[in-house]
Amino acid sequence: MLLVLLLTLITAGVEVRPASSDPLEIPHLQVDSEHVYKEQQVQIRCNTENGSHCHFYTDQSEVPFRSEKCRFKACLITVFGGELLEKRADQSRAEVLLSCAVELMMEGKNVSSQRSEKIKIEVSDKFRRLQIHVDPARVTAEQKARIRCEADRGTRCHFYINQDTVSFRSEPYRLKACVLSVSGRQLLRERGRSPSAEVSVSCAVELETRSEAIISQRSEEISIKVEGLVESEASTYVPETTVSTAAVSISGQFLPPFLWVAAAELLCLMATAALSVLYFRHRDKIEEDPLQRVMNQQWRETEVCTETSTMTLLSTAD
Structure with a gap:
């Protein structure tokens, strides 16, 4: 029957296309x-x-x-x-x-x-709508704000400053919420701005399942007012670094080796200049003076001091 239908279509001049080419x-x-x-x-x-x-x-x-x-x-x-x-x-x-x-x-x-x-x-919505609260909303540098992120379920919470994509702190999820205590000074260090500033904080909840970790959308933002800081306290935070003992401290307690060499050479040059002035002023007297031998000995010691300082400076530079 199908063969007869196909022969009929061909006889009638109807072109048969594959179904996949049908527009x-x-x-x-x-x-x-x-x-x-x-x-x-x-x-x-x-x-x-x-x-x-x-x-x-x-x-x-x-x-x-x-x-x-x-x-x-x-x-x-x-x-x-x-x-x-x-x-x-x-x-x-x-x-x-x-x-x-x-x-x-x-x-x-x-x-x-x-x-x-x-x-x-x-x-x-696995998390529904997150709720974020802060107490108090105004803090000083050392006073701590208690930020609470509430959700129906979760494993931990992530807290964000302003529109940052990376959280500045994470806290475990317990009893339908995550609680973060943070001082005003720490908030400003994360924000890196001027004193007496408002910092916007939001949170998101992470839930770990068997196959993946799901992070919720962020909550609404809340504002925390940080007050009572001087300009130097609220400046951009610079991490503490370890200073080598070879570095120069503000009080001058430590000096690099090349400064010691330079100071020694300067003292030797000053002594040489002073002895030279004395020598040329009293050259005639020195020839007849019985202390001539002592002066000559001091002159030779000064030359040795200068040569030693120069060699030390060169070896330090190398």
Whole structure:
């Protein structure tokens, strides 16, 4: 029966194309999980035989939330569950219908295929909305602020200054919250700004599962006012470093070896100059003076001192 139908089509002059070359090819959509948290990533794959690009859609939207180039007959994207919610990100739980379409080349033009079948993904908030509190909100340099980050679940909390991407402190999660005690001076050192400043602090909660560690979105920011510091106390923090004993201290207690050599040579030169002046002033008397032998001996000692200092300086430079 099929053979008869095929012969009939050929006789009628109808061209038979492979299904994969049909411009109305329908791609096939796959997801690696149908339930994800906002903080988790999900892989979405759009399979096609001839498509060049894929477009991914949520629900009935006509605008794709992501487009990707096809490689090896498929387009693969990785997104966070929260990205799928778009305008519904404030909801703690929502269902999203995913679909995809591909671009096909037909007679030199790009033609969009029909959309794939829809797959429903449930997106929920594993941590719900974090709460952050501080007591007190105004502190001095030595006074400590108690910052509390509250969440339904977690392993530990990370605390952030302003919009920093790296946390400045982490604390373990206990009894539905993480508690951090930090002084005003420490907050300003992390911020590195001028005295009497407001520091914005936020937190995020980390939850370790069997397969991965999930970090929540950040909480809202709270402001902590640090007061009563002088300019020098609130300047940018410089880590303490170990100073070598060969370095010069402010009080002058330690001096490098080459300064000792330079000082010795200067003293020798001053002594030589003084003895030279005395010698030329009293040259005539020295020839008849019975102390001439003593003066000559001092002159030779000065020359030896100068030569010794010079050799020491050269060896130090090497």
